[in-house]
Amino acid sequence: EFVWTEQDQRAVDSSRVLAADAVEKIGSGHPGTAMSLAPAAYLLFQRHLRHDPSDPDWAGRDRFILSPGHTSLTLYLQLFFSGYGVEMKDLESLRASGSLTPGHPEYGHTPGVEMTTGPLGQGLASSVGFAYSQRRLRGMFDADAQAGTSPFDHRIYVIASDGDLQEGVTSEASSLAGHQQLGNLVVIYDDNKISIEDDTDVAFTEDVLARYEAYGWHTQRVDWTKTGQYVEDVAELDSAVRNAEQETGKPSIIALRTIIGFPSPTKQNTGGIHGSKLGTEELAGLKEILGFDPDQSFMLDDAVLAHVREVGARGAKAHAEWDAAFAAWRERTPAELVAQYDRINRGEFPDGWLNALPTFEAGKDKSTRQASGEVINALAPELPELWGGSADLAGSNNTTIEGAKSFNPVEFTTKSWKADLAGRVLHFGIREHAAAAIVNGIVTSSTLRAYSGTFLIFSDYQRPAIRLSALMGIPSIYVWTHDSIGLGEDGPTHQPVEQLAALRAIPKLDVIRPADANEVAQAWRRMLEIQDHPTGIVLTRQNVPTFPRGEDGFASAELASRGGYTLKDASNGAPEVILIGTGSEVQLAVEAQSALEAEGVPTRVVSMPSVEWFRDQSAEYRELVLPRAVRARVAVEAASSQGWHEWVGDLGRLVTLDHFGASADYKTLYSDFGITAEAVAQAGRDSLAATRS
Amino acid sequence: EFVWTEQDQRAVDSSRVLAADAVEKIGSGHPGTAMSLAPAAYLLFQRHLRHDPSDPDWAGRDRFILSPGHTSLTLYLQLFFSGYGVEMKDLESLRASGSLTPGHPEYGHTPGVEMTTGPLGQGLASSVGFAYSQRRLRGMFDADAQAGTSPFDHRIYVIASDGDLQEGVTSEASSLAGHQQLGNLVVIYDDNKISIEDDTDVAFTEDVLARYEAYGWHTQRVDWTKTGQYVEDVAELDSAVRNAEQETGKPSIIALRTIIGFPSPTKQNTGGIHGSKLGTEELAGLKEILGFDPDQSFMLDDAVLAHVREVGARGAKAHAEWDAAFAAWRERTPAELVAQYDRINRGEFPDGWLNALPTFEAGKDKSTRQASGEVINALAPELPELWGGSADLAGSNNTTIEGAKSFNPVEFTTKSWKADLAGRVLHFGIREHAAAAIVNGIVTSSTLRAYSGTFLIFSDYQRPAIRLSALMGIPSIYVWTHDSIGLGEDGPTHQPVEQLAALRAIPKLDVIRPADANEVAQAWRRMLEIQDHPTGIVLTRQNVPTFPRGEDGFASAELASRGGYTLKDASNGAPEVILIGTGSEVQLAVEAQSALEAEGVPTRVVSMPSVEWFRDQSAEYRELVLPRAVRARVAVEAASSQGWHEWVGDLGRLVTLDHFGASADYKTLYSDFGITAEAVAQAGRDSLAATRS
Structure with a gap:
């Protein structure tokens, strides 16, 4: 035949x-x-x-x-x-x-x-x-x-x-x-x-x-x-x-x-x-x-x-037959579900979806990974197209949509996870590279929104797939937790140092390292809105302060979507020093600001969750946040210094980490490695002195 | 029992x-x-x-x-x-x-x-x-x-x-x-x-x-x-x-x-x-x-x-028995072989091994990968401890020790490769990650010197193993060829952009991108001398000029081991502009120097094959090469700009590549992407103007 x-x-x-x-x-x-x-x-x-x-x-x-x-x-x-x-x-x-x-x-x-x-x-x-x-x-x-x-x-x-x-x-x-x-x-x-x-x-x-x-x-x-x-x-x-x-x-x-x-x-x-x-x-x-x-x-x-x-x-002919089958499907299917299909297929968001975006109360410390998990779970009911999971670190990455079934043949229901062939929680096993490649496949072949989770250090295992997502211009989402020496005792094999710089170097990949829970929420909003390139969110294991937005001089977290913004401006005059921080180190900049202002130095704190997003802003906006005239600058990030000279300039100072970590509790590590509020304040003084000499 | x-x-x-x-x-x-x-x-x-x-x-x-x-x-x-x-x-x-x-x-x-x-x-x-x-x-x-x-x-x-x-x-x-x-x-x-x-x-x-x-x-x-x-x-x-x-x-x-x-x-x-x-x-x-x-x-x-x-x-007891067996081996084995074992075991080099290091004649263009292959083959007879191979790119990576047998069971002799259980040419197959992990195992467990080869783009597949070699402080050697858009028609999936920055970000890994064949020889010398951390050499596919060392103002290639050096100083006065280049882009700096000097601007060309090695030099040496007073600077590298601001400063200019490549012949790509001698010269003019405004 x-x-x-x-x-x-x-x-x-x-x-x-x-x-x-x-x-x-x-x-x-x-x-x-x-x-x-x-x-x-x-x-x-x-x-x-x-x-x-x-x-x-x-x-x-x-x-x-x-x-x-x-x-x-x-x-x-x-x-x-x-x-x-x-x-x-x-x-x-x-x-x-x-x-x-x-x-x-x-x-x-x-x-x-x-x-x-x-x-x-x-x-x-x-x-x-x-x-x-x-x-x-x-x-x-x-x-x-x-x-x-x-x-x-x-x-x-x-x-x-x-x-x-x-x-x-x-x-x-x-x-x-x-x-x-x-x-x-x-x-x-x-x-x-x-x-x-x-x-x-x-x-x-x-x-x-x-x-x-x-x-x-x-x-x-x-x-x-x-x-x-x-x-x-x-x-x-x-x-x-x-x-x-x-x-x-x-x-x-x-x-x-x-x-x-x-x-x-x-x-x-x-x-x-x-x-x-x-x-x-x-x-x-x-x-x-x-x-x-x-x-x-x-x-x-x-x-x-x-x-x-x-x-x-x-x-x-096949297409015409399919069109008929599809029309029949539309007929026999509840209108709401058809509308949902159409919406997802168009890559649009449901009306009012942002109402579900949580805001987090100030005063309660919270790890940004936990905030991320809460954001995912707050948005999940609004966005059925959103799904994802972890490379065997679900509990640590806070990637699980609670109450959803696992994407697995039913026979693989376990004590912890109920399986369904069309489930929503992905389990990649200890296979970070495949996790990234599979998410690439999902978002290339559909308008579903998918994410994978692992420790930031293991982004190293995923790089070829990450790069391919950037090259293709597809909206893969990476959730990377345990983002620094702040993970503590697991030691240098697990503590990222160069990963932030290495990821930021990838063209068309946005890397976002939010400072607190409310930046996390804003980061997720913008990450979901981005549909023509990949994004990765970088999250702490340890608790960090949730800043009092709109109080005490703290700006709105909505500015986080601009990549860099004045989190807390100088309270005693035009800023003479700018302290730029990301993620868990923003709190150090805020502390150092108090110290410097107590000494009479008007100091601005800039939170820079995403260098890429900040770069995309207008020159005017960037000048507003980082005025050319203010050359006394410090960048603080518990990671490689590579890339930060661009933002602090010749007279700036860096409080960064250009060596591997160690196995100890995280407070000891921050202190031993000199990533402290006092070091940031001192760097600010040094930089200011340099501008005056 | x-x-x-x-x-x-x-x-x-x-x-x-x-x-x-x-x-x-x-x-x-x-x-x-x-x-x-x-x-x-x-x-x-x-x-x-x-x-x-x-x-x-x-x-x-x-x-x-x-x-x-x-x-x-x-x-x-x-x-x-x-x-x-x-x-x-x-x-x-x-x-x-x-x-x-x-x-x-x-x-x-x-x-x-x-x-x-x-x-x-x-x-x-x-x-x-x-x-x-x-x-x-x-x-x-x-x-x-x-x-x-x-x-x-x-x-x-x-x-x-x-x-x-x-x-x-x-x-x-x-x-x-x-x-x-x-x-x-x-x-x-x-x-x-x-x-x-x-x-x-x-x-x-x-x-x-x-x-x-x-x-x-x-x-x-x-x-x-x-x-x-x-x-x-x-x-x-x-x-x-x-x-x-x-x-x-x-x-x-x-x-x-x-x-x-x-x-x-x-x-x-x-x-x-x-x-x-x-x-x-x-x-x-x-x-x-x-x-x-x-x-x-x-x-x-x-x-x-x-x-x-x-x-x-x-x-x-087992140790004593082994000692006896080892003594017996020393007895029954030719003295020369015993001495060789002892030498390798001590991590020392044979007398006069550097005599074998080739020098390359000026005037003949040669790809740095080819030079690397010639260096390996020149040193191989002197250093039996040196062995390695490629992840299925032997001919492209120029990693083969000619005439040596392949490390394989004899039954896997093929038309192209003669196998021996103790052979010296490694074949990793299309497995870049395992290649790096296996070399790590070789150099961790012995004082043999081993290298793996692949395209630079595929260093992305190797990163977890590369990082581990740096963390352990072991002398794994990476040979990475096809180092930029210079590879041409294979296009953006194969053209490295962010890989240099991403590798330089790894603590304790030295990345060396030689400008010409003689820098390649010096790079290999120093890479072999380094025994407490890994090194990676980054090589062109395309031909580049072999500079006339000791003539026309060109410095000795031996300076390459300092990481950065004045390749060709200003010929008409104290330098007012410094052009820093790496690898295949150094030739563009040399061309731009001529253009600028023709305009009356004394211009220095610095070749910077290894940022890490340069960083390790004394402050005095670094000041000698990059005097603080000369703020008009340009860095040229067909790769991500990340990291270069540190070297050119606030008034410097960058001729770099912050986007993905494309599929075309390499000359078209360099021209289309603005990585040209004229662009370097113009950047020099711009930077000089900035210092004067």
Whole structure:
């Protein structure tokens, strides 16, 4: 019943030749897997994916993720064939400035690219998040529909490479995928046994499918070398993909044994064809083998193009059927729920949601992590799109939406957590990197708002995924608690020092370190409002004062959303010294202010919860908070000094921490390391003296 | 034949009670696994480990790594029992400032602690490196000895937790351990099914042992709950450890089913006992169950202490036997090889090794990665202790010691790489994090010098291991190539922007970004000389000029080891502008200097390959290079501006890159992003104008 026509074969062969042409022209790129994966990619796009090239954002589409982003041509060629707007000229300008066809697929840049890939492991790891969002949305909006009948049903198809399978983040996410029994996830693993250092025998000899079975996946092997010849038995692969689709209780992986660069005459099956152009002779040889004219480049028979573009009509039909199903869903579903779906889908907030934002009473010390947990729980009833959880630190990160069920198969209900397939509390296990990658997948594939929690120190484990969220411009939210030596006895392995600077260095990531509970509330408000880039909130373990807003000279916490603001201005004249603090150190600045003012030095305290948000303010506003004329300045932060010279200037002083912490109670550490109100006051005196000398 | 006396049992029970006492006193810590792992840890230290508490650095010892560092008491109690100098008073000052017993075990702080652990996964991952160094040393110095007969033979024992088994870095390293057939690695996995979020069923339901079988490990299960009662069948565990020891062709993992916090009366088997003190009543209950006086704390029967301390005599005997074997090895081994061993063991360099350091001719452009590869290969014959490799980017990272064999079982010889069990070229596969963790293990457990290579962008994948190397003060070497937008068409997923700032923020890590081939040579020299902290060298993909040292005003490259130096001073008077550059951007500063001097502005070019090394210079030297009086300054680096304000000051200007890159050829990118000689010259003019206004 599986039909594979000459035109199909010609199309696949054309895509190989075009891939080789594209790399040859620019002189760099990755032709090898674009050639050998051509049949698999073609099979998915032409026969399996439910997609409509005229509407790349169609909610009902199946998703395709190319985890080895370096083989971007594999995807670009199918986008070209399907009619996503990638055309021959784009193949001709592969990897060129401004082209639709950059070196690695870029989300938001090329229609049909579901996520940016290239850093290996991220695509496969985030695909798990794609499956999470699908299951949660279906559970929220169409829980009672029979399997396969809901407009909220769709599949996620992934092509993964040896590299993806070796990266730890994939191991973490794959373990979770098996645990979660993600039956709509179908992975084709390109088992070509070649990577850049040639034969993978030098470093990768494990039994991958046995490992995936151990994770609880459905596994299959399709070996195109099994006859001793290399035979691209597309029917066999098609049958395996169908089996995978029919397995709805487990994620599926198909190990597809290919020969990289097939049928390149001399370079197939070598590391050499992975990331280099074929060269004139080899390319000509390839074309001859496949029956193309070696003297012509970037050719495609009109008939072949017409054939492959038929996917558009099939997609339109599927889309129309889905539209009807979706309309039926709207009919049969309570209007309120439909309205909620529409609202979430538009990325809008419900009317009055901010009324739920808590304000915290002054005078009671509270850790900012606890305040964060209270804010999450206050907003949760208003924002069903908000969900998240922790990498096994739920109680410490205060990330749990109380009373909500856990996102888990029901059989994994425990004494502490009641499970539901569409639950709202995420449990990542001790897998910080996968947590971040999965949240990336959730927010890339839906307008759900998701967060992950861990200790700030473990943001180090998450950096590749954090960076990718910033690069994609997606609103992943990171909750990072235990933000400094203030965590105390757990010692230097757990005490962040350089993490704040390292995170602030990431373009397009906003880092927010609120000073008190009310700044936390304002931070969450703005973080939720931001929908085009990621944000991370950095929270204390230890209690900090809740400042008396509107009293004693303390400004409104609403100013926190400006990133930096005058928390408490000089009480005895125009400020001569400015003390800038973040997070738990703002209280030290406030204490030092009293000391300096008692000495007759008018002193301003600036709370700077987010350097990025402050930078985004107008020059006028920034001048208002940090007047150029006031050069006596101190920055206090229990973290690396890196970056603070910019704000305090040549005559400023820093009360910071440029070495590792230690294991002791936090008060001892602050004192031993000289992060004290007295040190801030003294730094203020020193800086003032410098301005006068 | 396995004997377990009442005194043994009393010792184990004492260690449980002491662990609970210690946490109770300080009020925080992790008693749960210290209690339930007590029998296993006791069994290892008293019956299996070959160790001599009087000589914690004995080269012939077996190594023990406690991967879940939070259960530090598990280790501290065995160090106390064995007589490493940890005494009762140290248990009483658990987690207190300056104590021998910090929250997590710290390398170099407490005798008997083989590495710092706490960030989960690192211990188990680095243990693989411990096994690498053992095999390489044995192969270098006693290759022909029969198995088990060499003084270079020893085992590595690891206790690992659920958290360790979930972390991706462990997956990466465990796959390599299986591939490498590390028969001297014995892991006890504390399969207690409880983590901080309570029952691990919420996130961790994979079949761990099946996964390890897939990696090629020898696996065993010891289930102390199998009778329906919890019975700590130490004999069964002992037998499993013996099996593991006898399996010399594979690493071994024993899944030991324990009940966390056993036999705490009400809190055993809960997440609550993981990281909190028991409380008065529960602690009293525990003591009663175990036959201790609930009114007394920190008690140990003299007889029990005497019994456990007998390990010292056994260790001394083993040490003496080893000394004899080692003396015999010295006898039977060529004097030159013995001398080489002694030299490497002392961490010294061979006479005249620097004669091998290449100098590179001016006038020929060369990428710094290529220069680095040439330096490695020039030094390799002089320094057999130097070895390393790449995370599947050997050709790109230029990390291969040519002609050397790969460190691999012989069966994994491939067309490209000849394998030897004691080979010198490391292949990490696409596992950057494990690469860093394994190198940490190698250099922690030996005086071998090891390096790993990857693209700079993928340092993000390595950060937890990088940080740990800095925290431990070990000389891991990182080779990071493709250091900027200069890598070109691979685009923003591969182009570092924030990585330099993020790495420079790590305390005790030196980051070196040489400007040309001769700076590369000097950088390698100093990196090798540094033995008390890690260093990372940051290298270009693209060619850069090799400056004419000693001609045309160019200073000697030997100054590079000072971190910053005047590369080319003003030719027409005292400098009025200083242009500071790093790496490939130094050439832009040199070009800009010509432009400015043509305009009559005396201009100095400072090459700043390492901010950290420059910071370490005397104030006088720094003033010499960057005179306070010259406030017109420019820093140029194709990376985040973060950190540069410190060096250019309030009137300085920055030519940097605070956004993501793009996919295009590198010359277009430099031009489009305004990182050009003209931009540097203009910034110099602007800064000079600012000093005059």
